[in-house]
Amino acid sequence: MANGTEKGGFDENPPTQFDAGAQKTPLRLPAKRERVRLGEGGRFVIPAAMREEIGVKPGEDLILHVENGELRVRSWLRNLRRVQAELSALKKPGESVVDEFLKERREEQRRSDRRLDRLHTEGTARKGAK
Numbered sequence: 426m427a428n429g430t431e432k433g434g435f436d437e438n439p440p441t442q443f444d445a446g447a448q449k450t451p452l453r454l455p456a457k458r459e460r461v462r463l464g465e466g467g468r469f470v471i472p473a474a475m476r477e478e479i480g481v482k483p484g485e486d487l488i489l490h491v492e493n494g495e496l497r498v499r500s501w502l503r504n505l506r507r508v509q510a511e512l513s514a515l516k517k518p519g520e521s522v523v524d525e526f527l528k529e530r531r532e533e534q535r536r537s538d539r540r541l542d543r544l545h546t547e548g549t550a551r552k553g554a555k
Contacts, residue, residue, distance in 0.1 A: 471498065479503075 461469045471481075479500055481487060486501035516522055 459472045459475060461472070463469050476482070479498065480503055481500045488499045488501050488504050490497050
């Protein structure tokens with residue numbers, strides 16, 4: 426310490442042979458089961474490790490359902506993406522689901538318009554017959 430560049434004492438975090446391959450891992454593995462207390466109005470807090478594991482953040486929508494007497498909690502957004510992926514597998518290559526929907530909707534509207542025109546014509550004819 427003669428020139429002021431040396432540190433006194435000991436190094437609190439000495440490097441080890443294991444540091445090079447060390448991965449950053451959480452200090453605590455996500456809990457598979459956790460005891461929580463049900464509060465006023467049926468509220469309870471989902472522990473942070475569990476929220477992280479299911480990929481939800483405060484303010485996000487969740488899907489709750491009861492299955493075999495157990496409450497299941499899922500991310501609404503993750504569930505939506507899962508359903509979209511499942512349904513997209515049913516779509517034929519090159520098929521436009523939107524175009525097909527619009528085609529069906531336009532045909533439905535034409536049928537409705539024809540029906541309304543017919544009812545209007547019949548109603549006008551009845552008034553003229555009186």
